[in-house]
Each structure stands twice: as C-alpha cells, then as structure tokens.
Amino acid sequence: MDNNQKQGQSVDLPKADVLTRLALSDSGFVFDPVTGNSFTVNGSGLAILRRLQQQGTDLAAAVAFLCEEFDVEAMAAERDVIEFANLLRNAFK
Amino acid sequence: MKRDNQLTVAITGMNAVPDNPGAGLAVARCLREAYGESIRIVGLGYDALDPGLHRREYCDSAHLLSYPGSGSDTLFARLSEIHDAEHIDVLIPCLDAELPLIAGLAPKLAEIGVRSYLPSTEQLARRAKDRLPDLAHAAGVACPETLAITHADFFRGCDKKGWPFPLVVKGVFYDARIAAGREEADIAFRAIAAEWGVPVLVQRRITGEECNLAGVGDGTGALLGEVMMKKRAITGRGKAWAGISIHDEVLAENARRLVAALKWKGPIEIEVMRDSQGTYQLIEINPRFPAWIYLSQGVGRNLPALLLSLALDETPPPLAPPRPGMLFIRYAQETIVPLSSFETLMVEGRSALESEKP
Numbered sequence: 001m002d003n004n005q006k007q008g009q010s011v012d013l014p015k016a017d018v019l020t021r022l023a024l025s026d027s028g029f030v031f032d033p034v035t036g037n038s039f040t041v042n043g044s045g046l047a048i049l050r051r052l053q054q055q056g057t058d059l060a061a062a063v064a065f066l067c068e069e070f071d072v073e074a075m076a077a078e079r080d081v082i083e084f085a086n087l088l089r090n091a092f093k
Numbered sequence: 094m095k096r097d098n099q100l101t102v103a104i105t106g107m108n109a110v111p112d113n114p115g116a117g118l119a120v121a122r123c124l125r126e127a128y129g130e131s132i133r134i135v136g137l138g139y140d141a142l143d144p145g146l147h148r149r150e151y152c153d154s155a156h157l158l159s160y161p162g163s164g165s166d167t168l169f170a171r172l173s174e175i176h177d178a179e180h181i182d183v184l185i186p187c188l189d190a191e192l193p194l195i196a197g198l199a200p201k202l203a204e205i206g207v208r209s210y211l212p213s214t215e216q217l218a219r220r221a222k223d224r225l226p227d228l229a230h231a232a233g234v235a236c237p238e239t240l241a242i243t244h245a246d247f248f249r250g251c252d253k254k255g256w257p258f259p260l261v262v263k264g265v266f267y268d269a270r271i272a273a274g275r276e277e278a279d280i281a282f283r284a285i286a287a288e289w290g291v292p293v294l295v296q297r298r299i300t301g302e303e304c305n306l307a308g309v310g311d312g313t314g315a316l317l318g319e320v321m322m323k324k325r326a327i328t329g330r331g332k333a334w335a336g337i338s339i340h341d342e343v344l345a346e347n348a349r350r351l352v353a354a355l356k357w358k359g360p361i362e363i364e365v366m367r368d369s370q371g372t373y374q375l376i377e378i379n380p381r382f383p384a385w386i387y388l389s390q391g392v393g394r395n396l397p398a399l400l401l402s403l404a405l406d407e408t409p410p411p412l413a414p415p416r417p418g419m420l421f422i423r424y425a426q427e428t429i430v431p432l433s434s435f436e437t438l439m440v441e442g443r444s445a446l447e448s449e450k451p
Contacts, residue, residue: 023418033417035302035367036323036339093369 013057013085014092020053032092039091044070045084059085100128101180102401103135103207105158106187106381107145111425112328114384116187118145120397123390125151127398127410135179141438147430154179157442161191169198176207178443183208183404185360185382185397189267192380193217210404211359212310212380219355220378222294223265229375232350236375237261237299237366241292248278251295261296264289269331271298299376301368303327304339306348307383309400310357316349318399318412320389325420333385335422338392340415347373360400385421392416 013019023031028046031038041049044066051065059081066077102124106115121134136145136152139160146155156175159167168191175181184207186195195202196211203209219228222239229236240247240256252258262281263269266289272278285293308319321344326335348363362379382397389396393413402409438444 031418033339034341036304036325036337036417038337 012089013052013059014088016057018092019049019057019088022049022053024049024053037091044080048081048084099131099133100401100405101133101135101182103137103175103179103181103184104187105137105185105191107136107138107143107152107155108140109144109384111423112330113332115143115145116382116384116386118148118151119384119387120185120187120382121145121148121151122387123395123397124401126390127395127401133179135175135181137175141435144428146438146444147428147434153445155438155444157438158191161194165194165197168194169201172198172202172207173205175443176205181207183210183401185209185400185404186211187381189379189381208404209359210309210400212355212357216355216357217380220357220380221265222263222377223292225375225378228351228354228378232347232354234347234351234375235372237297239294239296242282242295243291243293245279245282247295248272248275248282251275251278256295256297259298261298263294263296265292265294299366299368299374301366301374303376304341304344304365304367304373305333305336305383305385306344306363306365307386307389307396308348308352308361308363309396309403310352310355310359310361311403312356312358314353314356316345316352316357316361317403317409318389318394318396319345319348319415320392320394320396321345321415321417322385322388322421326422333423335420336385336388337421338388338415338417338419340417344373347375351375351378360396388419388421391419391421 021033023033024046028041030041047069048062051062055061063077063081066081067074104117104121106117108115109118124132133153134151136155137158138146139158146152159171184202186192193214196214196217199209199211223241226236226239259271259273260278261269262272262278262285264285268285268289270281272281282293302323304321304323306319306321309317311317321339321341322336323339324333324336328334351363360382362383364377365373366376368374386396393416399409434444
C-alpha cells in the first residue's frame with residue numbers, strides 16, 4: 001500500500017515545491033510568497049508542515065512523527081493528518 | 094523657486110481619489126524618498142480639487158493642464174507655458190487618457206528640453222484592449238477570449254453562440270462591467286457605448302485571484318525591476334485598497350515575454366487573473382505606473398527613481414532582490430488647503446506650494 005493511501009482513500013498533498021516555499025512562523029502564521037495567500041495553523045499543524053518541509057511528503061512518516069511528538073494514538077494521528085492534508089490541498093488548489 | 098543643479102520633475106495624475114486613484118502622488122512620494130529636497134516636483138492636474146496638487150510634502154508647485162480632448166497643440170502650448178515657468182527636466186505622465194498625446198509630443202517636448210521615457214504611439218496601440226488577445230498570442234501568454242461587438246443584439250441567445258453568461262462587457266478605453274444576464278449586458282453595452290463609443294468588447298469572465306506586475310521597459314525588449322502584487326482588498330470599482338508583494342517566476346516570465354514582444358519603453362503595469370488552474374490570464378496592460386507603485390519603494394525597488402535615471406541617461410540605482418510579503422494598506426486622509434492656494438489654482442491655473450511650506 002502507498003504510504004499516502006489511508007483508510008482506503010488517496011491523500012494528496014500539495015506539491016513538495018509548494019510546501020517548501022511556505023514561510024512558517026512560530027506563531028503559526030503561514031505565508032505563500034508566490035500567491036500572496038496567508039493562513040494560520042495550530043501547533044500540531046505547524047509541526048506537520050515543518051516535518052513535511054524538512055522530510056518530504058510521506059504521510060505515514062508524518063503520522064509516526066505526530067504520535068511521537070504529541071503522544072497521541074496512531075488512529076487519531078492518522079485521522080488528523082488526513083484532515084490536515086485535505087485542508088492543505090484545498091488551500092493550494 | 095528652482096535652485097542651481099536642482100532637478101525638476103513634472104508629474105501628472107495627482108487625482109489621488111479613494112475609489113480610483115491616479116498614480117501621480119505615489120510616484121511623487123517615491124521620488125521624494127529617493128531624492129529628498131534635491132528634486133523639485135511639479136504636480137500637474139486637470140482639476141483644482143485633485144488632492145495631490147495640494148500636498149506640500151510632495152509637490153513644490155502645481156499647475157492645471159488642458160484636458161486631452163482639447164488636442165495635441167493645446168496641450169503642447171500649455172506644457173511649454175509651464176516649462177517656461179518651471180524649467181522642467183523630466184515629465185512623467187501617469188494617466189491613460191493623456192498617454193497617446195504626450196507620447197506623440199515627446200520629440201517636440203525634448204526639443205524644448207523636457208525629457209521623458211515613454212513608449213511610441215504604435216506600442217501604445219498594440220497593448221490597447223481590443224488588440225490585447227493578438228499581443229498575448231504573439232507573446233505566448235494566456236488571455237480570455239474577447240470579441241468586439243457593435244450592437245447589443247449580440248446578447249440575444251449569445252449562450253447558444255458559445256458565449257454563456259456571466260460575461261465581462263468592456264469599453265475600448267475604459268470601464269468594465271460584469272453582466273450576469275441579457276438585461277445587465279444590454280445596460281452595460283448602452284452605458285459604455287454612450288461614453289466610450291463602439292465597438293464594445295465582450296470578454297469571457299475569468300474567476301480567480303487578481304495579481305498585478307509593475308516594471309519599466311528599457312525600449313530594447315528588457316523588463317527592469319519587476320514588482321508583483323496580489324490584491325488583498327478592493328474598492329467598489331475593483332481597485333486595490335490593500336495588497337501584498339509576491340514573487341512568482343511564472344508571472345515574471347509572462348511579463349518579460351510581453352515586454353519583449355512590444356519592445357516596451359517606459360513604465361508598465363500588467364494586470365492578470367490567476368485562474369483555478371493556476372494559469373495567469375492577461376486582463377489588461379496599462380502604459381504607466383499603477384497607483385500602488387509606492388509598494389515598489391517599500392520592497393526596495395523604487396521604480397519611479399529607476400525611470401528617472403533612465404530618462405536622464407544615468408546608471409539606474411541598484412535594486413533589492415524581490416521581497417514578497419510586504420503589505421500596503423491605503424487610508425483616507427484630509428488635506429487642509431488655504432483658500433488662497435485653491436483660488437490661485439482655480440483662477441491662474443498654478444499654485445506655488447513651496448512658499449507655504451512651514
């Protein structure tokens with residue numbers, strides 16, 4: 001199974017170069033210098049974005065990272081990551 | 094009063110009104126910040142109530158011009174008169190309607206010592222709204238399909254002819270209205286035809302994010318100092334009230350191709366819509382600086398200062414690298430004008446604001 005296929009559904013993230021170009025602030029403020037769009041994310045969203053920027057767009061690895069970093073169960077982390085991935089995809093259509 | 098070696102620059106478009114501001118005041122502000130008091134700025138306007146003409150920080154003196162409709166000879170005579178009084182070194186026009194006249198007058202103005210850095214009348218014509226799709230095609234830039242019509246009957250059953258509503262109805266020179274149906278399209282057609290004549294342009298409506306690029310063409314095909322902006326808030330007429338600097342190489346490359354195709358000389362603003370597929374659709378090309386040009390100073394790329402150095406055959410100042418993430422937000426402010434100053438401008442068509450400086 002593809003690492004980016006969860007619970008029978010395909011989870012697409014924005015392209016790696018789109019994620020890489022984002023300016024992330026510790027406050028959770030996110031700015032895309034190409035489109036001029038900005039939005040805010042919470043602490044776990046920021047952690048996932050940083051992880052995706054640094055380690056690539058492997059969602060399974062992002063889930064494992066979230067479990068470790070925030071002490072949550074794998075199923076809950078997986079659900080949150082999928083939801084966040086969908087939000088990101090809509091934000092960067 | 095002009096001091097020895099002081100540079101005098103005349104700038105038009107001082108109508109910094111809230112819903113649709115001219116760029117003149119923003120250009121003057123950029124030059125004042127680049128040159129300080131070593132530059133003398135002469136504000137030129139068409140109405141004594143043009144706010145920029147009364148801003149002492151940016152205008153050392155102000156003069157009224159004859160409207161472009163009065164013709165080329167009248168405008169040249171008036172500019173010559175102002176030149177006799179002010180000894181203008183460089184003229185920077187900032188309004189669309191006057192550009193064809195002033196571009197045509199550029200050689201005569203140069204003969205009397207007034208420099209400019211402008212496109213030719215042919216270059217101006219090639220970026221006009223009715224010829225924009227041809228230019229976009231030649232430059233390999235996407236552009237919404239546009240049709241020139243001469244009668245509102247076009248809108249009867251236009252969806253069956255492949256032109257479904259909503260459509261954008263535009264004047265050849267100015268004005269653009271979105272029509273959701275035939276009735277709105279008829280009203281838009283009649284209003285635009287009455288003011289700007291026929292043909293009227295019908296354009297497929299593109300939805301997306303509106304971005305603008307400002308720069309200076311060097312006349313050989315190169316685009317200098319591009320600054321890009323995405324609108325973050327607009328006025329009722331769709332003009333930027335707030336915006337943020339961006340940098341997208343795809344947009345920059347589109348702009349370079351357009352400038353190269355035109356061999357554009359002078360200031361330019363390229364208006365595009367980023368559609369749902371992420372493609373930049375060319376909407377309009379303006380032959381002047383935009384009203385938001387002060388953002389160029391904000392990101393370290395003072396384009397009016399760059400233009401002035403080119404007009405003077407000087408080495409352009411170094412430009413900072415692109416700096417996305419800088420916002421501008423407009424605000425409304427009152428300028429206090431002594432009655433005497435307003436009276437002089439109304440009666441004599443000139444006002445020496447420097448004598449009123451504290």
